[in-house]
Amino acid sequence: MRLIRFDATAGRRIDRYESEFTLSPLTAPGERFKAACFHLPPGGVVGFHEATVPQLFCVVSGSGWVTGADQQRVHVAPFEAAFWEAGEWHESGTDEGMTAVVLEGELVEPR
Template identity: 40%
Template sequence: MEIYKFNKENGKRISKFNSDFVMSRIIQTEKATHIGCMHLEENGVIGFHQAVVPQLLLVLNGEGYVCGDKKEYIKVQSGDAVFWEKDEWHETKTDKGLTALVIESEELKPELFMPLVNTCS
């Protein structure tokens, strides 16, 4: 399991075409990619399971805890991105609620776009 940041502080200011915003790059793929939004309410959980393909969880709102194979939980919050390799066991849970996008694809390399802040076994 790896934790990345996609918050505003790790983005790049864009001014081209008279624009004024910050872009935090996340991922680029050429193969089929599935993107979904997960809404975990208070005490919600995405149960302990194996990733079918590499998976990137982007926490948009709220906070919670994630773990990998060893079930050692790490706190995550808005702006954190969690990456699990194919076949890696993992779980996500929250006490207060959490909204996250999930990106699943055979071809995910988040290290090309976001700074790594934590690696967990």
């Protein structure tokens, strides 16, 4: 067995696409599948960008909002997830802080 830390101190700050969050990888990078924990501070955002592969954004604590290409904000709370297809423009953010586990890759298909 191996234990893996994925709290914010185990991650790296992301500011691409005018983002403000910390990404803590859970898996090694791969084209078919990867997982990471996104730590968004109060006021944090994952900036508007195009998904290169299918992506499942699973909120585990805090709350916030997600958008699709129309940029209409939809509220998300713990144990809710947003799914974006490859090529879909999207953004996510929070006023109070939010943590999400993000699964992405060509193997990601929501139920």
